[in-house]
Amino acid sequence: MPQLEIIVDRPQRWDVPFGDAMRDEDVDQLLLVEPFRSIDPSRFPAALPMRGILKNDSRINVYQDGSIVVREGDYGNSAFLVLRGKVQVVLEGLGREVLGWQPSQKKGFVESMAAWWRSPRLPEVRDRLSAGSSWTTNNRDQVEDLAQTRVFLQDVPRVLDGSWSMTLHQGEIFGELAALTRAPRMVTVVAEGETVLLELRWQGLRDLMRRTDALREHIEGLYRENSLHVHLRETPLLAQLPSESLAAVADATIFETHGDFEWQSPVEPYAPGRQPETVMNEPLIVEEGTPCEGLVLVRSGFARLSHRFGDGHRTLAYLGKGQVYGLAETIQTSLNQEPAAMSSSLRALGYVDVLRIPQAVLEEHVFPNVSQQAIQDAAAKHAFYCTKNHCEKQSESLGAEQGQVETPLLEFLVERRLINGQQSMLIDLDRCTRCDDCVRACAATHDNNPRFVRQGQRHGSYLVAHACMHCVDPVCMIGCPTGAIGRDTESGSVRINDLTCIGCSTCANSCPYDNIRMTEVCDRHGAIAIDKTTQQPIYKATKCDLCSDLAGGPACQHACPHDALVRIDLGNLGELSRWVDR
Amino acid sequence: MISFASRRLQSVALTIVVLACVAYWTHWQGSVFEHSAFGTGYLLLAAILFLTLYNLRKKMPIPLWVTSTDWLQAHIYVGFSSAVFFGLHIGWRIPDGFIEGTLAGLYLATFVSGLVGLYWTRTIPHKLARVSEEVIFERIPRLRSRLRAKAEQAVLTTVRSAGVTTLGEFYGNRLQDFFENSRGLRYFLRPTSRLRKSLLAELTEVSRYLSEPERQASELLFALIRKRDDLDFHAALQWRLKMWLFVHIGLTYPLIIVASLHGLLAHLFDGGAL
Structure with missing residues (x-):
C-alpha cells in the first residue's frame, strides 16, 4: 500500500543563510561598527535576534578594483555598507556591453521536450522540499541568491571619464533604494581599489529598521536624497540643465508621500x-x-x-x-x-x-x-x-x-490597481473559445501544474486572469521572511524560490489580486509532506513565473489559437489600446 | 501590431495566388495530355497531413516554430485551399466508386465540420461574453449543485420559520426539476431563454400570494434562476465548442487511412510507380 504521508521538518527562515555563513567572529566585528554599534540588541525578540539577522541575512564580500558591485537596471534585493575601501557610484548610464549584460540561458527544444516527458503525473510533486531537506542531497546552486553580480570593468578611469559619478567611503550605505522599493537599480557602483562590503539582504535590513529608529531615519534620509538626484536627471526639461542649476532645483524640491504604503489590503x-x-x-x-x-x-x-x-x-x-x-x-x-x-x-x-x-x-x-x-x-x-x-x-x-x-476601461484598470501589472494576462472573451489550450500549455511547462486560473476580474469582454502580473510594485515581496520571493535580476519578473519558501502564505495574503496559490506538496509516490511538529501539511507558494527559462516566452500566450490572450503591461495604455483596437 | 483585417487581407491574397498557380498548373497538364490526378492527389494528401499536424502542435509544451495563432491561420487557409485541391483532383465530378465515394464523404464531412467549427469559434465567444459571469466548464456541475442547495435552503427556511408552504409548493412543482436536473439534448443543441422567462413569470405571478418571509426568499430565487440559466447556457455552448473539435479531429483519422488506401490502389492500378 502506498504511503499517504511523509513526515518532514518544516522549512525555516534561516535554513539557507545569505551566501556563505558568517562566522561568529565576523558578527562580533560587525557589532563594533556603526550603525550596528548603536543598535540596542534588547529591542529584538528572542526569535529574531540581531546577531541572527547579521549572521544569516548578511554576507561580507571582497571586491577587486573595477568590480561592478551593482549594475544599473538590475533588480536587487540587498543593500550594501562599505566596511573598507571606497566605491564609485556612476550616475550616468553606461552601455550594456560595458556592464557585461548577457542574454540569459533558456531551455532549448530538446531540453524542454525531455522535461515535459519526465514530468510527474501527480500534481505538485517535489524532489526536494527545502535546501536542508533530506529527500535528496542538498544542492546549493538551486538556492543561490539571484542578485549576485561579478563583472569587472576594464580600464575604470577611461570608462568613467566624463561620467557623472560620486565616491562613497567607509561607513556609507548604498543600494537601499532598490532593495526597499522593489525597483531596479538606478546607478552602477564600481569598487575602487580592493573594497570590503557588507551586503545585507533586504529582509534583514527591514527587520533592523523596524527596531532601530535612528537607522530607519538614516536610511529614509538616504533614500530621499539619492532618489531625488537620479529622478530629477530623468525628468523632461531638467535632463539638459547645467549641474549647478540642477543642484539648485534639487535643494528647493519638496519630497512628499501620500496615501498608505500598505496598500496591498484588498481593493x-x-x-x-x-x-x-x-x-x-x-x-x-x-x-x-x-x-x-x-x-x-x-x-x-x-x-x-x-x-x-x-x-x-x-x-x-x-x-x-x-x-x-x-x-x-x-x-x-x-x-x-x-x-x-x-x-x-x-x-x-x-x-x-x-x-x-x-x-x-x-x-x-x-x-x-x-x-x-x-x-x-x-x-x-x-x-x-x-x-x-x-x-x-x-x-x-x-x-x-x-x-x-x-x-470605463480606464476606470476599471485604475480602480482595481491593475495598472500595477507589467505582464498581466488579459483575455479577450469575444475571441476566447474556452478551449483551455493556455492552461494545458502552462501545465506542460510546469510539471503538469497550471500556474494560473482562467478566471478573474472582468470588464465587458476583457478578463484579467488570476495569473501573476509581475507588478511594477510587487507588494507580495514585502513580508516574505526568507526572501524566497524576489525579482529576477535581469528581467525583473517576480519568481519564487521553491527551496527557500517556508509556506507561510504571507505573499499569497499580500497579493491584492489573489494571484498566488498555496499548494500542498507531495513526493513522487504521492505521499503528502506533513510537518513533524504540527502534523499539518506543508504548503508552498506557487504562481506564474512567465516561463522565464523557456525560449520564446510565456507558453500560455503562444498556445492561444485565437489571439485572445496576451501578456501585457497594463500601465502602458498605448500598448493596451493597440491591442484592443487590433 | 498587425490588425486582424490586414492579416486576413494578406492571407486571402496569398491563398488566391497559390490556388491560381495550382489551377494553372493542372490546366497546363491537361493541355499537354498529362494526367494531373497524381499531382493534385499528393497535393491534397500533403495538405491534409499538414492540417493534421496542428493537433500535434497543440500538444507540444513549447512553441513549435510559430505560435498557435499562426498555426491556426495556416490551418484555416490550407483547409480552404484543400477544397480547391479536392475539386481539381476529382475533376469537379461526383465520385462513383465505393472507396472514392467514402473518401469524398469523409473529406467533405471533415471540411464541413471545420467550416462549422470556424463559424462557431467566431460567434459563440461573443454570446458567452454577454453572460455576466465567466465559468470554467469543468466547474459547472459543482456550481449547479451549490445553487440548488441555496435554493432549497431558502425555501425550507421560510417553511420552517413562517410555517407557510405556498412558496414551498411552487418550488416543488415548478423549480425543483429545474434546479436538480440537467437540461436535455435539445437545449444543448439550441439553447433558448424560454424556460427562464417562463419560470420568472410564474414566480412573479405567485408572488402576490406570498407572505413577507416568502417574498424575501422569492427575491433570492429570482437571482438563482437567472444564475442557473446562465450556467446552463455556458454549459451548452462550451459543450458545443468542445464537441465539434472532437468530431472534427475524430474524422481526420479515418480520412487519412482511407486516403492512403486510395493512393495505394491508384498506384497499383496505374501500373506505374509501384
Missing part, C-alpha cells in the same frame, strides 16, 4: 455605477481649479488624474513613476505672469511619492536654460483638453504613449 470591488465619494476619498495631492504652484513629479507609486464631471470625477489617465503633472500649467503661468488654474486633480492611488518643484524655482533655474521649442513640445505633450463630455490629449502625436483607451 474595493469595481462597480461601473459606484458612488463618486470613493474617488473623493483618495488622498488629494493637487485639486483641479487651484492656482498652479509648481511642477509635480511622480517618484513612485501611482496617481489618478481626474477631471470634474457632473457630481463626480472622471479619470483622464494615471501617472506612474517618472511622469509629470502640471507642466502645461507651469509654462502657462510663466508666460502669462499670473498663476494658471490646474486643469485636473491629482490623487494618490494606494500610496505615491511625489516631488514638488516650486514655480519660482522653475522660472529662475529651469525655463531660462531650456529652448522655447522644448518647452512648447513638453507643454503640448502633457496637456489635456476637456469638454463637458470627454477629455482628450491636445496633441495626438505627442501624447501617443498614453494611448486612447475608453474611459
Whole structure:
C-alpha cells in the first residue's frame, strides 16, 4: 500500500543563510561598527535576534578594483555598507556591453521536450522540499541568491571619464533604494581599489529598521536624497540643465508621500455605477481649479488624474513613476505672469511619492536654460483638453504613449490597481473559445501544474486572469521572511524560490489580486509532506513565473489559437489600446 | 501590431495566388495530355497531413516554430485551399466508386465540420461574453449543485420559520426539476431563454400570494434562476465548442487511412510507380 504521508521538518527562515555563513567572529566585528554599534540588541525578540539577522541575512564580500558591485537596471534585493575601501557610484548610464549584460540561458527544444516527458503525473510533486531537506542531497546552486553580480570593468578611469559619478567611503550605505522599493537599480557602483562590503539582504535590513529608529531615519534620509538626484536627471526639461542649476532645483524640491504604503489590503470591488465619494476619498495631492504652484513629479507609486464631471470625477489617465503633472500649467503661468488654474486633480492611488518643484524655482533655474521649442513640445505633450463630455490629449502625436483607451476601461484598470501589472494576462472573451489550450500549455511547462486560473476580474469582454502580473510594485515581496520571493535580476519578473519558501502564505495574503496559490506538496509516490511538529501539511507558494527559462516566452500566450490572450503591461495604455483596437 | 483585417487581407491574397498557380498548373497538364490526378492527389494528401499536424502542435509544451495563432491561420487557409485541391483532383465530378465515394464523404464531412467549427469559434465567444459571469466548464456541475442547495435552503427556511408552504409548493412543482436536473439534448443543441422567462413569470405571478418571509426568499430565487440559466447556457455552448473539435479531429483519422488506401490502389492500378 502506498504511503499517504511523509513526515518532514518544516522549512525555516534561516535554513539557507545569505551566501556563505558568517562566522561568529565576523558578527562580533560587525557589532563594533556603526550603525550596528548603536543598535540596542534588547529591542529584538528572542526569535529574531540581531546577531541572527547579521549572521544569516548578511554576507561580507571582497571586491577587486573595477568590480561592478551593482549594475544599473538590475533588480536587487540587498543593500550594501562599505566596511573598507571606497566605491564609485556612476550616475550616468553606461552601455550594456560595458556592464557585461548577457542574454540569459533558456531551455532549448530538446531540453524542454525531455522535461515535459519526465514530468510527474501527480500534481505538485517535489524532489526536494527545502535546501536542508533530506529527500535528496542538498544542492546549493538551486538556492543561490539571484542578485549576485561579478563583472569587472576594464580600464575604470577611461570608462568613467566624463561620467557623472560620486565616491562613497567607509561607513556609507548604498543600494537601499532598490532593495526597499522593489525597483531596479538606478546607478552602477564600481569598487575602487580592493573594497570590503557588507551586503545585507533586504529582509534583514527591514527587520533592523523596524527596531532601530535612528537607522530607519538614516536610511529614509538616504533614500530621499539619492532618489531625488537620479529622478530629477530623468525628468523632461531638467535632463539638459547645467549641474549647478540642477543642484539648485534639487535643494528647493519638496519630497512628499501620500496615501498608505500598505496598500496591498484588498481593493474595493469595481462597480461601473459606484458612488463618486470613493474617488473623493483618495488622498488629494493637487485639486483641479487651484492656482498652479509648481511642477509635480511622480517618484513612485501611482496617481489618478481626474477631471470634474457632473457630481463626480472622471479619470483622464494615471501617472506612474517618472511622469509629470502640471507642466502645461507651469509654462502657462510663466508666460502669462499670473498663476494658471490646474486643469485636473491629482490623487494618490494606494500610496505615491511625489516631488514638488516650486514655480519660482522653475522660472529662475529651469525655463531660462531650456529652448522655447522644448518647452512648447513638453507643454503640448502633457496637456489635456476637456469638454463637458470627454477629455482628450491636445496633441495626438505627442501624447501617443498614453494611448486612447475608453474611459470605463480606464476606470476599471485604475480602480482595481491593475495598472500595477507589467505582464498581466488579459483575455479577450469575444475571441476566447474556452478551449483551455493556455492552461494545458502552462501545465506542460510546469510539471503538469497550471500556474494560473482562467478566471478573474472582468470588464465587458476583457478578463484579467488570476495569473501573476509581475507588478511594477510587487507588494507580495514585502513580508516574505526568507526572501524566497524576489525579482529576477535581469528581467525583473517576480519568481519564487521553491527551496527557500517556508509556506507561510504571507505573499499569497499580500497579493491584492489573489494571484498566488498555496499548494500542498507531495513526493513522487504521492505521499503528502506533513510537518513533524504540527502534523499539518506543508504548503508552498506557487504562481506564474512567465516561463522565464523557456525560449520564446510565456507558453500560455503562444498556445492561444485565437489571439485572445496576451501578456501585457497594463500601465502602458498605448500598448493596451493597440491591442484592443487590433 | 498587425490588425486582424490586414492579416486576413494578406492571407486571402496569398491563398488566391497559390490556388491560381495550382489551377494553372493542372490546366497546363491537361493541355499537354498529362494526367494531373497524381499531382493534385499528393497535393491534397500533403495538405491534409499538414492540417493534421496542428493537433500535434497543440500538444507540444513549447512553441513549435510559430505560435498557435499562426498555426491556426495556416490551418484555416490550407483547409480552404484543400477544397480547391479536392475539386481539381476529382475533376469537379461526383465520385462513383465505393472507396472514392467514402473518401469524398469523409473529406467533405471533415471540411464541413471545420467550416462549422470556424463559424462557431467566431460567434459563440461573443454570446458567452454577454453572460455576466465567466465559468470554467469543468466547474459547472459543482456550481449547479451549490445553487440548488441555496435554493432549497431558502425555501425550507421560510417553511420552517413562517410555517407557510405556498412558496414551498411552487418550488416543488415548478423549480425543483429545474434546479436538480440537467437540461436535455435539445437545449444543448439550441439553447433558448424560454424556460427562464417562463419560470420568472410564474414566480412573479405567485408572488402576490406570498407572505413577507416568502417574498424575501422569492427575491433570492429570482437571482438563482437567472444564475442557473446562465450556467446552463455556458454549459451548452462550451459543450458545443468542445464537441465539434472532437468530431472534427475524430474524422481526420479515418480520412487519412482511407486516403492512403486510395493512393495505394491508384498506384497499383496505374501500373506505374509501384
